[in-house]
Amino acid sequence: MLEIRNLHVKLEEEDKQILRGVDLTVEAGKVHAIMGPNGSGKSTLSYVLSGRDGYEVTDGTATLGGEDILAMEPEERAAAGLFLAFQYPVEIPGVGNMTFLRTAVNAQRKARGQEEVSAGDFLKLIREKAKALKIDADMLKRPVNVGFSGGEKKRNEILQMAMLEPKMCILDETDSGLDVDAMKLVAEGVNALRDEGRGFLVITHYQRLLNHIRPDVVHIMSEGRIVQTGGPELALEVEENGYGNILEGAA
Amino acid sequence: MAADPKQQATDERLAALTLPEGGGWLGAARKDALGRLQAVRLPGRRDEYWRYTNPTPLVQTAPALDVPDQVEDPFAGLDTLVVTIDGDDISVPDTVPDGLEIGTLRNAAGADIHWAKDVYGRREAAGSRPVSRPLAMLNSAFATNGLVIRATGQVTQPIHIRTTGGTDPILHHVVKVESGASVTLLESGVAGARSNIVTEIEVADTGTFHHIRVDGPVRARHVNTHLFARLGTESTFKSFTLSAHGALTRNEAVIELTGDDAVSHIAGAAFGQGDFHHDDTVFVTHDAENCESRQVYKKVLRDGAVGVFQGKILVKEGAQKTDGYQISQSLLLDDDSVFLAKPELEIYADDVACSHGSTTGAIDETALFYLRSRGVPERDATNLLVLSFLAEAVEEIEDEGLRAHVSERLADWLSRD
Numbered sequence: 001m002l003e004i005r006n007l008h009v010k011l012e013e014e015d016k017q018i019l020r021g022v023d024l025t026v027e028a029g030k031v032h033a034i035m036g037p038n039g040s041g042k043s044t045l046s047y048v049l050s051g052r053d054g055y056e057v058t059d060g061t062a063t064l065g066g067e068d069i070l071a072m073e074p075e076e077r078a079a080a081g082l083f084l085a086f087q088y089p090v091e092i093p094g095v096g097n098m099t100f101l102r103t104a105v106n107a108q109r110k111a112r113g114q115e116e117v118s119a120g121d122f123l124k125l126i127r128e129k130a131k132a133l134k135i136d137a138d139m140l141k142r143p144v145n146v147g148f149s150g151g152e153k154k155r156n157e158i159l160q161m162a163m164l165e166p167k168m169c170i171l172d173e174t175d176s177g178l179d180v181d182a183m184k185l186v187a188e189g190v191n192a193l194r195d196e197g198r199g200f201l202v203i204t205h206y207q208r209l210l211n212h213i214r215p216d217v218v219h220i221m222s223e224g225r226i227v228q229t230g231g232p233e234l235a236l237e238v239e240e241n242g243y244g245n246i247l248e249g250a251a
Numbered sequence: 252m253a254a255d256p257k258q259q260a261t262d263e264r265l266a267a268l269t270l271p272e273g274g275g276w277l278g279a280a281r282k283d284a285l286g287r288l289q290a291v292r293l294p295g296r297r298d299e300y301w302r303y304t305n306p307t308p309l310v311q312t313a314p315a316l317d318v319p320d321q322v323e324d325p326f327a328g329l330d331t332l333v334v335t336i337d338g339d340d341i342s343v344p345d346t347v348p349d350g351l352e353i354g355t356l357r358n359a360a361g362a363d364i365h366w367a368k369d370v371y372g373r374r375e376a377a378g379s380r381p382v383s384r385p386l387a388m389l390n391s392a393f394a395t396n397g398l399v400i401r402a403t404g405q406v407t408q409p410i411h412i413r414t415t416g417g418t419d420p421i422l423h424h425v426v427k428v429e430s431g432a433s434v435t436l437l438e439s440g441v442a443g444a445r446s447n448i449v450t451e452i453e454v455a456d457t458g459t460f461h462h463i464r465v466d467g468p469v470r471a472r473h474v475n476t477h478l479f480a481r482l483g484t485e486s487t488f489k490s491f492t493l494s495a496h497g498a499l500t501r502n503e504a505v506i507e508l509t510g511d512d513a514v515s516h517i518a519g520a521a522f523g524q525g526d527f528h529h530d531d532t533v534f535v536t537h538d539a540e541n542c543e544s545r546q547v548y549k550k551v552l553r554d555g556a557v558g559v560f561q562g563k564i565l566v567k568e569g570a571q572k573t574d575g576y577q578i579s580q581s582l583l584l585d586d587d588s589v590f591l592a593k594p595e596l597e598i599y600a601d602d603v604a605c606s607h608g609s610t611t612g613a614i615d616e617t618a619l620f621y622l623r624s625r626g627v628p629e630r631d632a633t634n635l636l637v638l639s640f641l642a643e644a645v646e647e648i649e650d651e652g653l654r655a656h657v658s659e660r661l662a663d664w665l666s667r668d
């Protein structure tokens with residue numbers, strides 16, 4: 001599904017290398033987790049994959065279903081099935097959450113040559129998905145993320161993911177700022193989307209989320225590289241002993 | 252000695268115009284206005300009040316542009332009382348709602364005694380102090396027609412002035428809202444290659460006047476309007492203008508709050524690109540206690556477009572408890588576009604709360620990326636952000652139905668750009 005090869009990325013404006021040769025393959029149907037110290041490049045990886053400005057790929061490739069996504073515009077990547085749940089979801093005053101989502105869903109459908117969903121069908125669908133995430137009608141009407149609590153913003157990200165049904169979902173610290181119940185809701189939202197054809201890359205600092213979303217593979221990122229890859233037990237080790245041993249072993 | 256260019260331009264323009272026939276009260280008002288105009292002359296490039304906007308296209312004898320095509324009716328589908336204006340040909344419906352009198356200036360001119368006599372040219376003359384407004388004087392002198400509207404009761408059906416044709420019209424409307432009465436005025440349509448439209452509004456104590464003007468997406472158009480309003484005790488005045496494109500627009504609003512507890516809200520949303528110069532010039536005078544005034548202006552500028560805002564709040568001595576708020580903002584979609592703002596507060600009372608601000612900003616790249624990452628193409632994402640920026644001005648429209656209608660048109664026009 002997602003194949004990243006030897007990815008090197010620097011900042012466009014400064015001479016600062018952030019990713020130094022990332023190799024990672026997420027197969028369809030699998031959940032991969034990435035952990036790693038602050039500043040190791042996890043969010044950068046997610047931004048570069050989704051096409052944010054300000055980064056320059058100096059080497060390496062990234063493909064989604066065999067297509068070179070690095071050459072695409074962000075909206076094309078989305079239409080190709082890539083989704084990023086932001087570490088810091090963005091507030092957009094003046095744009096209603098519902099309007100935003102319908103515009104997004106229909107834009108993606110249009111890009112794929114599918115018909116737009118009718119207003120009625122859309123409403124039915126979003127109500128159902130919002131209910132599962134305990135997002136009320138008022139939050140749907142309000143401007144995108146404006147005045148949402150940290151946890152509400154994260155749930156809103158998962159709602160968008162559920163509505164857009166992407167092939168490859170990247171979740172950047174979706175668990176941070178969530179209370180225990182909200183974390184369960186979010187995990188349920190993610191688990192409901194798990195299927196044969198869909199891949200997940202879950203960036204997190206805590207083992208706790210991984211109790212709810214069981215990963216198939218866990219990677220440790222440090223200084224712009226994947227330095228270790230293992231099973232779910234790797235996350236447990238981080239939880240218990242921190243990164244010290246792992247990073248020493250890698251060095 | 253070389254001729255004074257202002258004098259020359261004024262002489263040339265006046266030579267090309269003829270004072271409409273007829274004496275009576277209107278004839279006297281015209282002569283008065285002409286005298287005032289001759290004393291100050293038409294604006295020139297060096298005038299401080301025209302520092303950011305070149306008045307030449309509005310001053311010269313003939314319009315510089317061809318007559319543009321009409322655009323669709325932005326208020327279509329709403330229950331309004333439509334009055335059509337084609338050049339200076341005005342058709343007023345035979346039946347009008349209770350509490351409303353509506354006629355043409357031409358007909359009113361024939362009456363020996365007419366209420367419009369106390370408004371026509373009077374508000375304009377008052378509004379020319381301390382800053383003269385010569386193009387409005389020209390209008391008072393030479394207007395060939397206009398509407399005279401008087402509300403004596405609560406008129407729920409909005410009046411829609413729909414302009415369907417014209418070349419270079421000079422129109423002058425007079426509105427009087429009597430005590431306790433209310434009326435809503437809508438304006439739309441293209442009034443020619445160039446237009447000079449003055450509206451004088453007298454809102455008596457406890458009266459309410461609402462105004463929504465929509466200039467649809469026509470690029471080649473030179474527009475010059477003036478709103479002059481005087482507000483009585485506990486009266487309300489709300490005016491909103493949407494401008495989609497237009498090569499040159501200068502909209503002036505001159506509001507005098509003369510009765511205690513009066514409220515004046517004026518707002519504008521404008522977007523344009525390239526050959527687009529949009530100027531909102533506002534002068535609000537607080538001359539009574541406990542009044543509220545609010546101005547919200549937003550402009551979206553692209554491809555070298557120019558936006559201008561000149562806004563002054565004058566709080567006279569004794570206008571205690573004044574609550575004044577003013578904001579003018581621009582969203583520049585590229586480095587070639589400019590926004591020139593001159594907000595001014597002049598306060599002679601000590602117990603007032605006045606604030607004003609002006610900002611110039613670019614599109615929020617993070618928000619743009621967020622939208623695009625959800626699959627919204629760049630152009631549509633930009634439009635969504637533009638809409639959200641302008642929404643704050645559109646929100647100033649009080650009536651929910653009209654607001655929704657205007658928002659929809661705005662979104663539609665943006666998406667067609």
Ligand SMILES: Nc1ncnc2c1ncn2[C@@H]1O[C@H](COP(=O)(O)OP(=O)(O)OP(=O)(O)O)[C@@H](O)[C@H]1O
Pocket residue numbers: 011018036037038039040041042043044045054087
């Ligand atoms: N636009 C930028 N300008 C300057 N520095 C940047 C920029 N983007 C990333 N960096 C730097 O790159 C490094 C990696 O940042 P990134 O946000 O990817 O880390 P992270 O692994 O997601 O950290 P965290 O766990 O704290 O979220 C950091 O040192 C960060 O300061």
Ligand SMILES: [Mg+2]
Pocket residue numbers: 042043044087172173
């Ligand atoms: Mg991060």
